[in-house]
Amino acid sequence: MRWDIFCQIVDNYGDAGVCWRLARSLTSLHGQEVRIFCDDLPTLNLLASGVDPEIKRRINIQPWEASHNNSRHPVETPDVVIEAFGCDLPNRYLAGLLIAPKKPIIINLEYLSAEPWIADFHGKPSPQAHGIPKYFFFPGFQENAGGLLIDPAPADSLACSATVPESLETHWKLLRPNSKRISVFCYPGAPLLKWLEDLGRLGEDFDIVLAHGQLQQLQFSSSRPKQEITLPKSIQLISIPFVSQDEYDWVLSQCDFNIVRGEDSFVRAQLAGKPFIWHIYPQEDRAHEVKLAAFLDLYLGEAPQELKHAVIAAMTWAMPAEWYQSIAGWRDHSKAWHADLQKKQADGGLAARLVAFVA
Structure with a gap:
């Protein structure tokens, strides 16, 4: 089948990554x-x-404006049009679909959520005045x-390789042999500097792998002159360049703990099977707090009470001294959660379910 995916980038990397x-x-x-x-090539x-x-050759990447001049012959109207995260189709593109002899199916691909209500709306029709069939499609953890x-599954990806990607060789040589590794990719609102200062008081060495721009x-969050950052000697900052999607997956697999944001890195952190903090995209109406709580209800459903308290504290940016004593139990829980995810997504997950739904 022929698929057109429309992507307007809101959260910089996350929307494009998905x-x-x-x-x-x-x-x-x-x-x-x-x-x-x-709209952001x-x-x-x-x-x-x-x-x-x-793989890249098979995917036709076009600027948003190119959709206004559909180069396909009318008989090659797409079978499926995806409005990623509810973005609106360009008017001229939609007009072309209306006069095409064969109408596609439009999929409103929503954001990933663990909230229970999504199962009631997943796959349901969204009647449109123009008459082209449109459906809601909600990614989620539930089987329904x-x-x-x-994809790609960790077993098939670069993440399983012990070989350091060429783009990261120089930076990976800076890692200390007996230090713990923490990757960091979070939004500006996180109290990261204070968090790192507290981490440095735990009596262990930590190498902090900072994603591009972190x-x-x-430095911007520092109140010190010339934006200087002063941290305990146990903390080493390693700033890496912008890397490809697969290389970032590899970084997550090589760290002991990951701080991630957005939807794509959120899922990849879980597939890495390591403890992580999800810095969920903050919303003015605080809807992100509801989404985080719904995920934690699922994620910690079988966890002992002590671990629940520790993970919830970590996810809400409590200082490491308040929860790090539970890290061993969190590691075991992360491995078990990863195995359970793989089992529940054995049908191929989102991409496979989309193909089956459309068929």
């Missing part, structure tokens, strides 16, 4: 024909760098939701 991972899953694993129309192309050229975007974010 759309790109979905596109490569549909093409490489399910033999679909995919175009992406994106530089970000999308950065995430797509380093991918097998054969849209699933998770698990060092500048830290």
